[in-house]
Amino acid sequence: MDVWERLVATTMLGTERQPVDLAADGPLGAVLAKLEGLDEEHKLLGAAAAVSLYRRVGSSPATDAGELPDPVQEEPLHPCPPRAREQLAVMLTGQQNELLPEWLDLLAQSGASLPEEALLAMLNLGNLRPVAAAMAGAWMQWLARKNPDWFFITNADVPDDIAWESAILKRIALLIALRRQDRAQARTFLADVWDTTDVVMREILLAMLAIGMRKDDEPFLESALDDKWKEVRSTAADLLARLPHSHLIQRMRERLEPLLAYTPAQPACPSSPSIMSQACLNVTLPMACDKSMQRDGIQVKVPANLKHHLRNTGQKAWWLLQMVSYIPPGEWCARWGQSPDELIKLVHGHEWQDVFQNGWVQATMRFRDQEWARALWPLVLARQTALGSWTALMALLPPAELEEMTIKALQGRQENQDVLPPLLDLLRFYPCPWSRQLAFVVRKRLQELLASPDTFKENNRSGNGELLDVCLYYFPICAPVELLHEMATMLQPAEQQIPESPYQEYRSKMFKKTTSRL
């Protein structure tokens, strides 16, 4: 027993039963020797202070003999943009979390990974766990392997102790695990539990069929269209619309057939073949929204949140819009022999312009049609359509094109302020790291901004002032590493001579911030 252990033993028994033994080697022994001559109690207390401090100061950290962890391979996905991360953090606090599934979908489409701080929240997110499972990246897979509770992410075998009738979450987890192992068995499971589940559960479980959905899922989905709950019906309709060649799409085609009549451009009269009449599109609005249409997911009324945006669209036009959104947009091109651009031009100024533009935007996102995304992009970017998120469309565009577009926008010389907001958004939400070329163009624009005294007259929320801010903010984050040093050198002289303006102080902070990150 060393001196500390002896002290502890004596303290337990009490000094009235056991005397204090202060024998110790070295410098500690010398210190303790000074306590001799005191009464036993003070000897003990004094020694306790000295020895415990001596032990603390002289100790070395414990050692771990185990293996170091197997690190996750670098996430092939690129990191979540800062703005999106902020949005997610807000949603995870419970605010506007109804947007979460859509947000996650957008994130997945843009090829970005979930921020690490959100992984846990996602794994424990109750109803939304399945969504998390469906988009688990390498990082989440790695994490989930560390905790058996998250087996549903890892494709591991389903633990035996999960009973059919157990908690909701386990049901979802099980369905996902099953769906990945044996799709048909997963369907059987779904059918088995179907009658005993409530509306919320049905909706969630049904949505899981999206994992690896194929033609043989159609009968089950079709039967769900007859469900007594509207929410379940609309989930089923949405899934069927994403299933290529589904009967639902075919029914939509048949409904639209008598409503749209396209007349191609043709010679105005046989005698002068060079004068062409314009192509035209005649539209008959549907007269009613019957049971079968509703069964296929057509909503009778314009939802309250869209009423304002679709104020020029009546109820019948709204039905037509939804039908159009269920048809793969490429079909119109094939049928009428026109390119997306030509068709967009065709409906420009048309009585039902809003119906077609919005319907096509919806359809483009639903069927992920790249060609149409490219054609619709300018409309959406200029905020001319009510529906559709342009970040979703952006994700459909090939990176090279996106880059070209961004470069063009950056080189744009127009003083027209309208081009600025889209450019700012392009830079803010650019879904991948900048190429060298793009970074060079940004740098050039930055140089111009810095050289122009006007830039500094504007605050950080408008015009070129805002552009300056956005460029400064995103450069260190997005540009290739090898350009950063050069950038820092370029910014230093500029930082020294920020022209006087009400925003001078703010700007100098912004510069410092940027240079520090470079």
Place this chain on the structure above:
Amino acid sequence: MATILSIEQILALAPDTGAAKAGQGLASKGKWVTLGRSETAAWGECSGSASTPYQTQIDLNGPSFKCSCPSRKFPCKHGLGLYLLLANQSGVFSQGEPPEWVANWLAGRAKREDKNATAAETAEAKPVDEKAQAKRIAKREENVSRGLEELDRWLCDLVRGGLGAAQAQPHSFWENTAKRMVDAQASGVARLIRQMADIPSSGEGWQERLLERLGKLHLLLERYKRIEALPEPVQADLRALIGFTQSQEELLAGEGVADRWAVLGQRVEREDRLRVQRTWLWGTTTGRSALILQYAAGKEVIQSLLIPGTLLDAEIVFYPGACPLRALVKSQQTPESAPPAISPYATIAEAYKAYAGALTKYPWLEQFPLALAAVYPLQRDGRWIVRDEAGHLLPLSLDFKLQWELLAFSGGHPVSLFGEWDGDHLLPLGVWTKERFVPLTAVED
């Protein structure tokens, strides 16, 4: 122009989750009758349940909030809502000169700041009845000395009878002694005794933990007996430990350390009937650590504008001591959101050495700030640790609930970490990840 905080940082200002939620609900244009802003302030009128709209205002240099609503939360939901709206859609605010009700407040604030600056002078100018004061001090010191003598006898009785007997004692055994120390005007000593009360029921190793505490208390009593012979910083330490408070005005009148401080971590703990918030700062040029303590009683809200994960230009005054950590903020600028880059200890062994150094100067050290350059969070036999490449480990505190989050940040790669080390356990408070710093502060419920 004042910097606008990010949404996350604004939400971090909320006194509780309820206020944060309500604030987000108010962060839309429709909720406000008027909205305006200038370079340094934002204001708005929000129709609430009262007949006249509430007047809400923010001094963006601070930030500091004021609202005419009756809520006792600070900032209230209106203040948060207004700031969130500003951060989200500054376009809906009309630029202009502040109206009278805002201008008055801002002017009042500016005045008060001037006043604070000259507080030192006025304090000196105040005539003091030196005789009466000397008498008061003498009386108190006598009280304390008598109390500590009594405590010395109590300690001796305790070790004479043995800790086995002490384990059988009820809670009141400790609490009564603590109360007697409060009566003797030695509240700091009372606190040390209250900390011991739970040790006998804290499971394996309790005897050693209790003996260590007893030893430290004894050391305090012994040193205090001959306080006059000790160097000044040590005297200051001893007096603070006993419970003599130091006048904040006096401290603030002294010279501070100006630096760009990184706000690294925050932690709220209950202590008796108080809640104590510890905020750790790290000087980016001086390399010094500082601990800011703030207290609140009952439902009172801790008004803190120190936001983890930000950088802060501030002047800080340290309490005197042999190993000064505790400090007061003398003056501060608007925090800036930037990942605080600091120079951490390269290895756990190095951190241990630094801790040992601090202990020799100040044996009563309770929490020591530790920043580690590269550690792996791991689970070993159900317990969480961090370890470094060399194989040294630090066990994580059982109070740390974000183990899985920490693991998620690491992905099995080493991470840089900031936390509090109490000699046995590390309580992580922040982690650096891919060029970002993420505070690991659990939400207080």
